[in-house]
Amino acid sequence: NSWGFCQTEGFSQCVTNQPGILVGGSFSGLRDISESVIQASSAACSASRLIHAKGGGLGTMPAAEETPAAMFRDVTREPPRVVVALCQCGDALTTALDQERLAAAVNLWGGSRQVVFVDQMCTREGWEDLIQALRSAGANRVLIGACVPYVFGRKLRELGQALQLNPALIEVVDVRSMMVGGDEVSSDAIQRDVTARLAMAVGRLRGMEPMLPATVPVIQRALVVGGGIAGMTAALAIADHGFEVDLVEQSADLGGNLRGIYRTLSGDSPQELLEKTITRVEKHPKVRVFKGTRVMASTGRPGRFMTTL
Incomplete structure (x- = not known):
């Protein structure tokens, strides 16, 4: 860009106009350590989603009988x-x-x-x-x-x-x-x-006890509470990796605060982003949307939560 840093796409600090090329840290602008860590996590997630979209994966799962x-x-x-x-x-x-x-x-x-x-x-x-x-x-x-x-x-x-x-x-x-x-x-x-x-x-x-590790069944499904732009982005990131997601929003419509923003300082249109994201969420086969719904209670442990909506 005009300041000598890598230009990223609108509403993203890691996505470039070249598919498969992502940016992290100070290559895209001045960043402190915490910002660099967050941006690197976003770039890693975007890279993983791209790999999964092409039929690949970042790890191998053992066979069901291979406990x-x-x-x-x-x-x-x-x-x-x-x-x-x-x-x-x-x-x-x-x-x-x-x-x-x-x-x-x-x-x-x-x-x-x-x-x-x-x-x-x-x-x-x-x-x-x-x-x-x-x-x-x-x-x-x-x-x-x-x-x-x-x-x-x-x-x-x-x-x-x-x-x-x-x-x-x-x-x-x-x-x-x-x-x-x-x-x-x-x-x-x-x-x-x-x-x-x-x-x-x-x-x-x-002196170590040579006991075999216990197996704990894990339900590989996610619950995302909040249907704003952050919640929808999180739900899509999980769903694009092949996991089922339940997205809960207490109001009648998705979008949250982004519904009241129409233009950014750089001239990008948040409403276009919102419309595109809502369309992806509602059409994604791995995402179930619950509008006008609240979380009443949630108990359990990682891998096996019980939530009442």
Whole structure:
């Protein structure tokens, strides 16, 4: 646009005039952090809706018979067998630690079976090497020592499926940050600290109850209260992903406050947006509209709510 930022379509801060190209953050204008997060969420939702509209999806749903109890093997009657997998992070682990001493210490802990060293666990090749090493080790509990443990959240679920092991029995601890201490930290101190952290994590894994996760039925249906432009937009976003939506509006017509706005400072027509959105809502096969209706009571929990209209 005239200020050097990406021009977005009217009434949207993320949609451009090129289908499939969405904008987030300061690329479209000056934004603070909270605005960037909201805009990024909108862009992600728009991208997901576009993918679903073309027959794709962002995830795979397990088959009906593929419940967690069937996916994971039952290790409740097995003694704890913990395999410690350490990422070498290039040569960082080799340089900072005595691997033989560390492996000898781990083997002394009750329930610890062995130590495996994997290089660059964060890469695809390293991850495949890890899976292969753990499969051959026959572990029923896994401890991974690596950097930035928070990036392993989704990967642990994948690892659990590959090993047929409940992800609750897999844990990641940070050992990389303990190796970054400068010249004033001796190698013996690093060795001692890393060994102590691994020992605590192994002890925690040994004491974990290896119960299979309980299955909780979830009703994949949404209720949106309020039929203004925000409520209709939310209902369409959910419905475009294939889920049924009930939209409740207490007045006789949809639109809310937007019905009283006829022009914006930029010259766009809110009434055109309103008419287009109402038409989409009323014709969408996944949306049921309740006009002149109020929510009287709502109880339950996520996945199973009971609401009285």
